[in-house]
Amino acid sequence: MYSESDIDGAVAAGAISPDAAMALRRYVATAQAAPAVDEEHFRLLTGFNDIFVSIALVLLLTAVGQIGFQITHALGGAFVAAASWPLALYFTARRRMALPSILLLLSFVGGVAGALAGGIETAFPHIDERAGALAVSAVGIVAAGAAWLHWRRFMVPITVAAGAAATVAVAIGLLMAVIPDVKQGVWPLLLIGGLGVFALAMRWDMSDVRRETRRSDVAFWLHLAAAPMIAHPIFQMLGVFNGEIGGGTAALVLILYVLFGALALAVDRRALLVSSLVYVLYALYSLIRSAGAIELGAAFTALVIGSALLTLSAFWQPMRRSIVGALSQPLRLRLPPVQQPA
Template identity: 25%
Template sequence: MTNPDHPNAASQSETASSARPGDEMLPFLNNFHDIFTTIGVLILFTGLFVGAVQFHDSLNLDQQSVAAESVSLLLLGLIALIAWGLSAILVGRQRRILPGIVLCVVFVGCCGTFLAWLYTSYVMPALTNVDPQTAFDHLSVFNQESVRALLNELDWVLRTWPVIIAAVFVVATAIYYLSFRLPFSGGLLGVALVNLAVCAWLVIDPYSLVVFNPLAGLLMGLTLFFAGVIFDARDPARTTRLSGTGFWLHFFAAPVLLSAAITMALNGVRIDPQAEGVAGMIYFPQGGEDGAAVRAAIVTLMVIAVFALVSLLINRRALIVSGLLTTGVALGVLVNQLGLDGAGVVATTLLVLGGIVVLLGVAWTPVRRVLTAPFPNEGVIARIIPSPVHGHEG
């Protein structure tokens, strides 16, 4: 029987006969018609963006004028409305998932930019007359005293600007998710909420956010991961939109956790704000770039191994898939240290990475059966770590 709440319920009955008990239902695709429609959506909005730029340029307006900004805002709003209208048809009525992902990104991007631009250009100037450049002059040296001086100079409107902008994107994403219940938009809403929390931290104490950036990244990733676990626990059979939302939360959590774990493994929970490279995603300590790169690659593989173990336990491949690109880079760094040429690096990286993925694909259910054997088959733990016998592979 087809579950009406399944994210691709329209095609569930068609694929049920060919699906194995251990197969995973796609949380982003129904069938080839989704791909066909998505191609059309991409072409349409590419044309809309290019046409909007051409129309704006044809007006020959002063780029700094109110008229030019107003036209830009109107064009952004128009594209957001078109994305919303198509979403009502393709996502709301037809439950087209892949086109919905594209439309969600377009709507949230245009709507969020529209509201952020409106606030920055029209609301903020009416609330404050403080020149932020004067305040930022204090940051010639980044330390607690200079940051405190900066905050004392900034007006509350300017200081809370990051929170307002982050909240704007939370609102745009929440509107889309509550209207269409698209799993991707649920995962994106989780990212927006975590980003809002980080922006609040930035407003309250920017110095500690920069210094403890690895810890902040770890907290962000763990929040997304546990949110995904909560959604999965509500749907251990992996058959409804709740499970789809959990998939995207795990997918977005993986790169954040990976980056934070590598940085913390190399540098601890804090970084030196005076060191070179502090602005990079991963700060390599002194000791040579090659040595740091090798250590980063080794730690990356260890983190991916942990991801693989956790993925097997909670029955989620998203953590592994999201970290595949970084794993490939890490493997490339390692084999490059062996003195192989470029083709050898590529071949060895692809062979190792592909072998690991194929091995997991072949032995996923048997390995899960062994790992989950000590855990109960009923209760809260069983909903978080579903048994291969009682839970659908997701």
């Protein structure tokens, strides 16, 4: 399977003309009876060889990390980062393999962060809470810098999301270091960070509303990073998993999920629905159990939610057309198009 960024790269390399690329997109959209933007393409696998190489990379990097870790904790991460960069020069820059590129990005950024964290742990084994928060911020800054360096060289779409997540960790860590009592409000802080990442994702999305370039792939991963930062704090603050929830809380969870669905339809991204799915499943399960269906509560919950999600998928286009049609004209122009292909 080829992603939009692959087609865009082929056009840039002169392999196909822009008109041929547009004709290909129109053909695929017509064959699927849906606009290409609604398919939310992203490249994860270019073939089974991606899985084969990824398994080998995991084995190799795990072994390298363990060898370094036996010497000192910092060397474990340093060895992983040092091995990931030359591997990325081949598998990412030269072979352009999707899944191995993602793994090598994560191993490089994680290795750099792990090396610094291991060094701090070795140098300051009895670090206090405030200094620990500053150390977390320092690790986050270095991780964000590593992600930026990797992006400048390899431009793997998930890199921007990794850097954004590291930046949120830095901000929260600095606040906890400056104001120790702020740790009591970590969920609202994480929610604010998630909203910031979501805004960044929308900026990338709005720069390519037809989703024909690498920017769409970057936006996809940003949405995937922002969704749990938004959904998890909201439902945690509602106390969804703090024992049995009442009917009012369960109903509020369902209402929030409907609102998330409307937002997902408007921006044509499904990540928020997936991230909050476990909470709505638990809320509906609690409602069904409170109604007396104890033995079949799980089955009824799966039946209702599964049917609802399949219906949403089948009627995504007309439902999205209704949602977007209710928005103002300037806002509609900044969202992916809803019209059917000719």
